[in-house]
Amino acid sequence: MTVQSIKEVDKFALQNSLKNLETAYKNFFTDLKKSKNKKGVGLPKFKKKNGCKKSYKTNLTNRNIQVIENRLKLPKLGWIKFHKSQDISGQIVNVTVTRTSSGKYIASINCETEIEKYPQATQNIGLDLGIKSYLVTSTGEAVDNPKYYRTQTRKLRKAHKKLSRSQKGSSNRVKAKNKLARNYERITNLRDDFLHKLSTRLIKENSIICIEDLRVANMVKNHKLALSISDASWSKFVTMLEYKALWHDRIVQKVNTFYPSSQTCNHCGFINPLVKDLKLREWFCPNCNNYNLRDKNAALNILSEGLRILSAAVGAPDAIYACGEFVSPDLFRQKSLKQESRDF
Ligand SMILES: [Zn+2]
Incomplete structure (x- = not known):
């Protein structure tokens, strides 16, 4: 130069x-x-x-x-x-x-800039991430999976075809290339918009959010589900939840994937191996006869497991989390602050 x-x-x-x-x-x-x-x-x-x-x-x-x-x-x-x-x-x-x-x-x-924090929320929530519904909350709300990539496949296929049939070095090839890139950009923009709106709402409404710690890289190895899983962009969603939680004084707690969240009855803790079958959407607990909806039950279990991990980390008494009821994040924060000051 x-x-x-x-x-x-x-x-x-x-x-x-x-x-x-x-x-x-x-x-x-x-x-x-x-x-x-x-x-x-x-x-x-x-x-x-x-x-x-x-x-x-x-x-x-x-x-x-x-x-x-x-x-x-x-x-x-x-x-x-x-x-x-x-x-x-x-x-x-x-x-x-x-x-x-x-x-x-x-x-x-x-x-x-200074971030204007949302007012304190009183609800804690567990999230069960899935493919049929994007997520099901412990309150029983199911959020539809928009599957943007799937809905745009025809357009994408057309654009890909046009590009591969155009002559190398021609101006039509440049046009086709831009068109294809614009299609992909649109999918990303639609998906990001959906993820931002959903994560912001969850952060606004809830104080502690418990989610499964998904190993997406491992799950994508399953070829039948790979496209749906990458289309869902769970990692992006979790990242958004985490940084927004930091902005607004919320807690995002991850729960180990090996925790049997679907099979455990959230009412009595009985583990029902029959629920391993993915087609079983609802079941009666053989132990306590409680009626469990698969996804909601899983979300409730993720919530109580998340609260248990949090309490164990800061040494709060068992009674606080036992019922899966409201636990003040302030309590956790005070305790963890104390613990930090002890560590240093
Ligand atoms: Zn039960």
């Missing part, structure tokens, strides 16, 4: 790339020390022309980044018109400009 061309580029773009490289090397070496596993975080790879995320990050200094109405000011580029998805509140820290595979440019503006 000549001196002239280096001046044409935003200096932060270069600095941030070097910072990213440093992080990549640090991750590589700490992983090497920790696990001695060759399949862990690998060495940083060079950027390729195709198949890599195309983006750069720039930082704020001396009002070099500004937003006024629908215009954004970036260093070296000056004022650019843009479509704003939401109002900007707080102090801008940095901006990442990304080119999506369909050729759109997206500016993610990172701001420092």
Whole structure:
């Protein structure tokens, strides 16, 4: 790169790339020390022309980044018109400009701001994640699985066909490629919108949320279910729940997958091996004769198991969680704070 061309580029773009490289090397070496596993975080790879995320990050200094109405000011580029998805509140820290595979440019503006917390909630909830219903709560509510990928398969297939039939290097091929990329982007956007709305509502309404700790990577190995499972994006959903819980003082507790949440009767604790059969949607407990709906029963068990783990971690008396009733997260927080101060 000549001196002239280096001046044409935003200096932060270069600095941030070097910072990213440093992080990549640090991750590589700490992983090497920790696990001695060759399949862990690998060495940083060079950027390729195709198949890599195309983006750069720039930082704020001396009002070099500004937003006024629908215009954004970036260093070296000056004022650019843009479509704003939401109002900007707080102090801008940095901006990442990304080119999506369909050729759109997206500016993610990172701001420092105080989060307005939701008022305290009094309900605790257990979630049973599934494919037929996206999730069933311990209160008995079932949220439909929108299956966005499945509903768009025809469109996708058409777009794929068009792309494969177009001549290499032709302008029609570029068009077909963009169209396909736009289709995939639409699916992602629809799914993200659904996940955001659902996770926000659950965080707003509940104080402690207990979920199964799913090992999605293992589950995808089952080819019949792989597509439905990746379409559901459970990990993304759980990540959203976790960071939103941090923002609004809620607790997300994961429960081990090996806990028999479906087979245990939530009323008496009897384990019914017959429920292993996935077709059995409802059953009477042979021990206490309680009527159990499969998914709701599982969600109730996840809730009580989650509360048990939480109580055990902070040493709360058994009586608090025994009935699966409301347990104040403040109690947990106070206790865990005390414990932390003891540890240090
Ligand atoms: Zn029972």
